[in-house]
Amino acid sequence: MKQVLGLIASPRQLGNCEIMVKEISRQLAIPHRLQLLRLTDFRLRYCNGCYRCLSRGGCVLGDDLPVILEAIAAADALILAAPTYFLGAHACLKVFVDRGLSFYAMAERLWGKPAVGIGVAGIEGKEGCTLLDLERFFLTLQADNRMTRVLYAALPGEVVLSEANRQAAAELAAALFGEPALRRQPRCPLCGGTTIRFLDDGRVRCMLCSNTGTLVAGPVGPTLEIARGRHEFITDQNAALQHQEWLKGMLTRYRERREPLKEIKSGYQDETPWVKPSGAQEEGA
Template sequence: MDTITPTVLALIASPRVLGNCETFTKEVSRNIPEGHRLKLIRLTSLKIGRCRACYGCVVGNRCPVEDDMVFLLDEIARADAFIIASPVYYLGANASIKAILDRGFLFFDILGKTHGKPAILLNFYGMPGRIGVAPQMLETLAAFLGLSVKASLSIKAALPGEALMNKANTALAARLGKALFSPGKRKRTGGCPFCGCEIIRVVPKGFVCTVCHGSFTTGPKGRFVKAKEGGILGPPEHMLLHREWLRGMKERFNEKKREIMKTIIPYRDEGEWVEPPGK
C-alpha cells in the first residue's frame, strides 16, 4: 500500500448518476479516517465484451477481445482497497458484474497484486426481502480477485439518495468507513462458516457453499459445523492451480480433437437459427 496516499477504488455497477450506489459509497469514503484518494469507475459505462472461450489468456496469449477490460484490470491492480456497489436487478446484481466475472480468467494475471486487499460490498434493493443472489455475485467477484471482504451488506433503498435519508444508514456508512482499513476481520453472524456467503446449497449430508464450495453440517445447537474446505479459495499460488487445470483441459482438447469433431459435426446442420432482421 502507498503509505502516503492509498487509493480506494469504487466500482459502481449502476447507470444512475448520484444514485444510492454512488452517494452511499461517497459517504463511506468521507468516513474513512485514513487519508486516501477515492477513484470511481462506473462499470455500466465500460465496454466489456463477451468471453470467446478460446483459452488464449490461459496459455499466456493476449485476449482477442478489444474492450475496456485492460483499463479496468490495471485500475484494480493499482488500488489499495475497494468498495463494490450494485443495485439489485431481478434478484441479481447489475449485468456489468456478470460480464466482468465471465472474463475472470484475466484475473490470474493480477491476483498477486489484489490478494488480501480490503473490500466492502454493497447491494441496494427496493422491494422488502427481494435480494436474491445479488450478494453472492459480489462475493464471487471479490473472492476470485482474492480480496479480504470487511463487510457485505444489502441495504433497502430504491429512490436516488434514499439510503442516506435514513440516519441508521448514515451511521452504518460511518462504521464501514472506519472498518475498511482496520486490521479486524469480517464479523459473520451466519452463512458459510468458511467464507460467510449466505447462499448455500442443500445436499444429502449437509450443505455446500455456492462461493467457496466448503461443505458443512449443523451441530446440536443448530450452528454450522465445518466438514471440508472447498479447495477453491486461498493464497494466490493455490488459486492459480485453477489456471493449471485449465491449461490441462486445453491440452486434452488438442489430444481428443479428432474424436470431439467426430462427435459434434453430425449436429451442425440441425435446426434453424433465428436472428434479428438485418443480421
C-alpha cells in the same frame, strides 16, 4: 495517501450506489484519494470461452477490460456497490467476473486488496442473491473481503435517509482499513460465504466455494461445518493458482482429444434454423 477505488455497478448517476460509495469514503478516517469507476460506462464484452487468455497470455476481445483491471491494480483498496436487479446484482458485475481467467495474468498486482461491498435493494428482503454476487466478485478477484452488506433504498438518494444505512456506511468505512469486522454467523469457515444450498442427502453446499458439509446447532445458533473438496477452485490464492494450472492441463487434454471430439460435434451439425439478431438478419437479407 491511500488510493481507494469505488466500483459502481449501477448505471444510475448519483443513484444510491454512487452515493453510498461517496458516503463510505467521507466516513473513512484515514487520508485517502477516492477515484470512481462506473462499470456500465465501459465496453465490456461477454467472455466467449476461447481460453486464449491462458495459452497466449492475454484476452483477445480487445475491449475495455485492461483499463478496469489497471484501475483495480493501481488502487490500495476497493469499495464496491451494486444495485439489486431482479433478485441479483446488476448484470455488469457478472459480465466482469466472467472475464476472471484474465485476472491470473495480473494476479500479483490485483489480488489481496482490502475491500468492502454494498448491495442496494429497493424492497426489504428482496435482494435475492445480491450478497452472494458481491462475495463472488471479491473472491474471484482474491480481494480481502472485509465486509459486505445489503442496504435498502428504492429512490435515488434515499439510501442516506435511513439511520441504519448511515450506520452501515460508518461500519464499512471502519472495516476497510481497520480491524476485520465481527463476522456474522453462520458462514462458510473456508471462504466466508453466507449462502448455502440444501442438498438431497441432508448436507449443505456453500454457494461461494462449492464445498459441502453440515449445518449444526451451536450454543449461539447454527454453525456451518464444511470440508475442503478435492478440487479447490477459488477458496484462496493457492487454490486459485492450482485451478489455473488445472485449466492449462485441460487445454493440453483438449488438444490431444481434438479429433474424436470434433467427430462428436460434427454429428450435431445440422440445418436447424437459428433465430438471428436483427443486425445479422439485415445483413443476410
